[in-house]
Amino acid sequence: MSSPPLDVRSNFFWFFVGMRGLTSLPALILMTSFVGFSAFALESGITRDQAVFMTLAVWALPAKMILIGTMAGGAPLAACFLAVTLSSIRMMPMVASIMPDMKSEKSPTWLLLFLSHFVAITSWVFAIQHLENVPRERRTAYFGGFAITLTLVNAVIVGVCYGIVAQFPPLVSGALFMMTPVYFFASIWASARHSVVRIAFVVGATAGPAMALVDPRFDIVYAGLGGGALAYLFDRFVIRRAGRRMTPASSLEDPL
Amino acid sequence: MTDHGWWIYLVIIVAGWLATDIWRWLGVLVGNRLDEESEALHLVRAVATALVMAVTSKLVFFPTGTLADSPLWLRLGALGVGFAAFLLTGQRVIVCVVVSISLLIAGLAFL
Numbered sequence: 001m002s003s004p005p006l007d008v009r010s011n012f013f014w015f016f017v018g019m020r021g022l023t024s025l026p027a028l029i030l031m032t033s034f035v036g037f038s039a040f041a042l043e044s045g046i047t048r049d050q051a052v053f054m055t056l057a058v059w060a061l062p063a064k065m066i067l068i069g070t071m072a073g074g075a076p077l078a079a080c081f082l083a084v085t086l087s088s089i090r091m092m093p094m095v096a097s098i099m100p101d102m103k104s105e106k107s108p109t110w111l112l113l114f115l116s117h118f119v120a121i122t123s124w125v126f127a128i129q130h131l132e133n134v135p136r137e138r139r140t141a142y143f144g145g146f147a148i149t150l151t152l153v154n155a156v157i158v159g160v161c162y163g164i165v166a167q168f169p170p171l172v173s174g175a176l177f178m179m180t181p182v183y184f185f186a187s188i189w190a191s192a193r194h195s196v197v198r199i200a201f202v203v204g205a206t207a208g209p210a211m212a213l214v215d216p217r218f219d220i221v222y223a224g225l226g227g228g229a230l231a232y233l234f235d236r237f238v239i240r241r242a243g244r245r246m247t248p249a250s251s252l253e254d255p256l
Numbered sequence: 257m258t259d260h261g262w263w264i265y266l267v268i269i270v271a272g273w274l275a276t277d278i279w280r281w282l283g284v285l286v287g288n289r290l291d292e293e294s295e296a297l298h299l300v301r302a303v304a305t306a307l308v309m310a311v312t313s314k315l316v317f318f319p320t321g322t323l324a325d326s327p328l329w330l331r332l333g334a335l336g337v338g339f340a341a342f343l344l345t346g347q348r349v350i351v352c353v354v355v356s357i358s359l360l361i362a363g364l365a366f367l
Contacts, residue, residue, distance in 0.1 A: 025350060050264055057273040062311055067272045080271035090307035091279035092286065097304045099287025100297060116280040121308055170322040171364050177323050178360050181315040182335055186342050186352035196298050200305035208310025209317035224307030232302040
């Protein structure tokens with residue numbers, strides 16, 4: 001009889017440990033980005049309630065910027081849907097790539113589906129960096145503690161800051177805007193545990209802007225799907241094969 | 257105006273919430289079948305990383321707002337020097353952020 005309550009407490013404990021990630025550098029950088037978003041929403045004619053609702057419903061910042069951009073331009077619903085959904089294709093491989101680390105044999109699919117809503121770039125990086133240090137059966141609680149709280153806190157930030165900061169001085173808004181990409185460059189590189197991630201990092205970072213010049217509508221798709229596949233093939237047939245060739249070669253030399 | 261407000265919430269639900277969560281849900285269903293260290297997971301990791309970096313890199317090359325008027329060499333230079341400093345100091349993320357943002361602010365202030 002004593003083990004179930006212990007289990008429950010333990011999940012709360014890990015949820016709380018995940019919540020403490022709110023004071024980490026990435027979470028703080030994201031919060032400054034959402035202060036910027038509240039100013040952007042106001043400028044674009046979105047009301048406070050709509051901006052908060054959008055933060056809870058969409059969560060990913062790039063998708064929200066695109067949604068507001070197409071809505072403000074008066075595009076029909078289908079066009080808004082298409083623009084946002086094309087820009088969000090990356091969610092699928094992002095979520096899929098952390099699932100093997102996040103789930104245990106006991107995690108129910110409904111819970112994983114629910115938690116996936118809170119995946120955006122910041123929580124994805126957080127999962128890659130920290131999940132392996134958490135006992136497997138507590139990883140969903142840990143991730144939920146971080147990602148759900150991060151979403152709620154940022155919704156509050158948007159609600160509170162809306163209208164307070166209508167416009168930053170250009171120097172401040174420029175620095176705030178640059179924080180996010182700079183942080184992603186460093187943290188995604190630092191969290192790479194496989195050679196394929198570093199190759200895909202370089203390919204994506206160069207192909208993204210290059211493809212934008214070729215075809216701005218589908219640039220991310222080309223750079224991501226095409227570039228990612230190329231990075232995988234290069235890693236598998238050049239990098240890892242070279243690594244494998246080194247090992248048998250040295251063991252062959254031993255008998256000689 | 258109330259009709260207009262109601263319509264915007266519908267747009268947010270359909271073109272915002274559904275348009276993004278469809279992919280997240282598919283990610284769960286696909287990821288549930290992937291074994292750790294399988295070849296398929298390597299491919300999925302590569303595509304996810306390339307997609308995220310393409311989005312991120314475009315923010316530096318084609319920024320919106322005030323940075324849109326700043327020179328490209330300043331943004332790339334600030335990021336490049338910051339990233340080099342990050343690699344040289346044992347990959348500490350804070351080094352990249354502090355060096356890049358300081359250089360950007362200095363550049364914006366003096367140009």
